[in-house]
Amino acid sequence: MAKLTKLFTPIKIGQMEVKNRIVMSPMTTLFATMREEITPLMLAYYSARAKGGVGMITVEVCTVDRPHNYQFKSLALWDDKFIAKHRELTAAIHAHGAKVVPQISHPGPESRAPVLYKIPAVGPSVIKSVMTEETCKELTKEEIAEIVAKYGDAARRAREAGYDGMELHAAHSYMLVGSFLSPLRNKRTDEYGGSLENRARFAIEVIKSMKAKAGADFPLIMRISGDEMVPGGRTLEETVRMAPMLVEAGVDAFHVSGGVIDKLCTVIQAGPEYPLGLNVPAAAALKKAVKVPIMVVGRIKYPLQAEAILQKGQADLVVMARALLADPELPNKARAGKLDEIRHCISCLNCFDSQAALEGLNCAVNGQLGFETEYTLEPAPKPKKVMIIGGGPAGMEAARVAAIRGHKVTLYEKQSRLGGSLIFASTVHPDNEDYLRYLKGQMAKLPITVKLNQEANAATVVSEKPDVVIVALGPDLVAPKIPGDQQRHVMSGPDLKQILGGNLKGPGAKKLPAWQRWGLAIGRPFITSLTPEQVRKLTHIWMPIGKHVAVIGADLAGCELAQFLAERGRKVTLLDSGEQITPEVGIKRRDNVQTLLKKAGVTVLTKVTCKEITKKGVIISTAEGKEQLIEAKTVILAGEARPNPGLFEGLQGKAPEVYAIGDCAKIGLIRKATATAMAVAAKI
Incomplete structure (x- = not known):
């Protein structure tokens, strides 16, 4: 196996030393309160990723201006009252050896102010946001100066809260700084619009304000689209020309993304139709233009892929998003050489759709995500004899969780191999095969008795006398x-x-x-x-x-x-x-x-x-x-x-505890199989 020598070497961003080159991307969770406060669930969610071995965590968007929320349950740093809770978060992350920075931003045209406070959103020009479908008003020069100062105040609060640095969101022709930088949205004719230098003026003023109030030694990372990838957008050549100006203003590293905002974040959260590492070419170009570290994000799923990016000198750090939702322990497993035990993202886009439905962030292959405080997977108080009927994704996940918790698990599958509906799902959606391999690997690794070519029924249950029966048959x-x-x-x-x-x-x-x-x-x-x-x-x-x-x-x-x-x-x-x-x-x-x-x-x-x-x-x-x-x-x-509850109904009274999971109980995709399996196996 190739060695991950570069991935696990430390690196400095300004005065901050990061223990390895893996960075967690900022991702909206909707785990905050409506008052923009950190919750116990957020502490557990971020702590799990820090414990998993990531070098640095970028906390989701923290807004700088009172009426301009980013989401209905997002975070804020517009007042000193938020510092104490943020200090709890930074302490929780630091306890596991990771560095942490907040992503600081003004939502600009994407502000929820029109809904929450009945005032218009703001932007460099009059813009209709594709995200909120609201039209913003153009900022005056006086209002620009006020917002620049608010960015600086938020940066000062970040330092007081114990953060190790800060990230400025300026990507995707989106939010306020990104909107000023993009010719798609910035139609001003004064000194804040027109030429590349003028469009960068607001960003430069914000950077200087943040550095002045947080301290010149407090590292500032700037998230930016290397290439906006649409006609009329900012090109890679323009970004390369602009980058030295931003470094001179105070940027200590660039976090290179790509594309522009649209209703579905098409490129920002790229689906399987996009290549792995889609923003790497842009990052490599920026790396040649500046001397500060370059971070790159975008379908970086595998440790060996990440190592290759670093070895080729295309970037200095790799930023992972969905990969760390799917498996918070990815860094630790990679460092230990346990690549086959990593639960990889399957590019199903469930995480985005859970946000669009205003649910808390969740993951198709990780049933613990969003339930870190509830499903702790601690050893069961009393180990039980558990019979699982069905070797598809729900049955295997239930077996995995139950075995981790110390139960004696036997899995029955009537076919000659494990996988159930996931086998063909992996044939037509190739990313699913990573999950199939993972689950089958866990069945072999953990103390689970697997009985293939055996169709369990009521007679089997009566004969085996299990304490718990979990029925995980596929659908009709x-x-x-x-x-x-x-x-x-x-x-x-x-x-x-x-x-x-x-x-x-x-x-x-x-x-x-x-x-x-x-x-x-x-x-x-x-x-x-x-x-x-x-x-x-x-x-x-x-x-x-x-x-x-x-x-x-x-x-x-x-x-x-x-x-x-x-x-x-x-x-x-x-x-x-x-x-x-x-x-x-x-x-x-x-x-x-x-x-x-x-x-x-x-x-x-x-x-x-x-x-x-x-x-x-x-x-x-x-x-x-x-x-x-x-x-x-x-x-x-x-x-x-259609649901297939027949066996489940027939087993009532045949064992002390009988549960139905997956399509046996309610039709759903892999997400439903994983979630129902976790909900049962984490509690028995």
């Missing part, structure tokens, strides 16, 4: 009933999953030509041992699917299947009766899916009724009542997932 998948659905060229989504997994017992396999069934039967021992990555490669060569495919059902599973087939040369039409695709996911994930479907060339038709399946394809009726034929050599009924 019900295909829609459409005239013509029994024809040989029609199969269900589960049929296809079974065939690609080497299972020939399903009704779909029986419809295959004899030579294909014969070939699959011979190759079954090989096929069942394939990883999702290997299946992805082999399906570019062969699948039992015609060249023209209609997929009926546009939930997430149907959409990912349609994309998967289109990327393998099929002409795919996706059909659904609803008004929009993927109703079970949030706005950002839905937008990501739409982008990927478009890129793959999938035709998406919503608000249609599938009237009949013929030998030529699917006859549909549009919302306007017009009938048309969608030509297809293969028709796939994606099906609807």
Whole structure:
């Protein structure tokens, strides 16, 4: 294994020494109070990341101006009254050896003042914010001077609260400083607008104010978009030209991000359609232009990836965001060489969508996130005999947590391998495979008895006499009933999953030509041992699917299947009766899916009724009542997932404690499986 020699060497930012090169990015949590105060949950959340070995933590946005909140539950440093609680936070983080800086900002056009205080937001010019959909007013020179002073006052409070430095948010053509720097938003004609030097004037005044009031020796990091990546935005060349001016004003390091704000933070929180380390080229360019340390953020998920960035001299520190939500212990595990034990982010965008829904921050693969004070995973007062039925993501997560807490765990899985629905989910969404590998690795590492090819039932429970039974069966998948659905060229989504997994017992396999069934039967021992990555490669060569495919059902599973087939040369039409695709996911994930479907060339038709399946394809009726034929050599009924509570209900009274988790209890995605597993296993 390659050594992480650079990643775990110390570095100085101004007078502050950071013990390693891993920085936690500032991320809104919505864990604060409505009064912008730090809570016990925030202390536990940040402490967990500090304990996990990160070198420096950047605390989420702290606002500088009384009426201008960033979120309804965000933090503030606009008054001395906040210092005491911030001091508690810095002490909690310092207890684990990490450095900590607050991200200081004025929300500017993104201010919640119009809703909370019935006054307009403010900006360099009149701007309608895509985030709040409110229009701000243009600041006068006198108001600019007042806000510059408020930045300085907030910086002074940060030092008094025990922070080790401060970060100034100036990225993404967003909030106040970022808006002044960007030609997209700054339309002023006075000395604060126009030329690059004029657009940088407000930022420079803010930097000088912060340094003057906090102390010239108090490190200041500036978060900035290296490239705004949109027509009319600030280019990388302009940022490189501007950077020395900012260093001269007092910047001690740059935190390089990219892109501009939009409703879905498309580039800021990039989905799997973007490359890993998407901002590294911009960081490398800035590193050549200035002599202060360069930090880089943006889809940096893996320690070896981070080490390579540092070894190539493209940046001095790596900033991780979602990676540290998924696994706070990532730094410690990496340093100990336990790379296979890291629970990686799966790029599902659940964290963004939880914020958009005004929930507290949560994570699809980390059920403790947002519950750090509740799910402490302390040893159980009395170890119990725990039987878990079902080896999918919910069952494996429940087994992991229960075993960590000292219970005697036996996991039953009726198939020949672990994974359940996560196997095919990892085939069509490659990032999921990291989570599948992690869970299977934990089953092997922890004292868990795994019984494959064994279908547990009521008789098994009565025989084994467990103290606790956790039922983690997958959902019932019900295909829609459409005239013509029994024809040989029609199969269900589960049929296809079974065939690609080497299972020939399903009704779909029986419809295959004899030579294909014969070939699959011979190759079954090989096929069942394939990883999702290997299946992805082999399906570019062969699948039992015609060249023209209609997929009926546009939930997430149907959409990912349609994309998967289109990327393998099929002409795919996706059909659904609803008004929009993927109703079970949030706005950002839905937008990501739409982008990927478009890129793959999938035709998406919503608000249609599938009237009949013929030998030529699917006859549909549009919302306007017009009938048309969608030509297809293969028709796939994606099906609807429904809860599967039968076994759970039948086990009532057969053991002292019986629980249902995952899709057995309520339909959901990986997030639901992980959350319900954690909620039960952390409490038994």
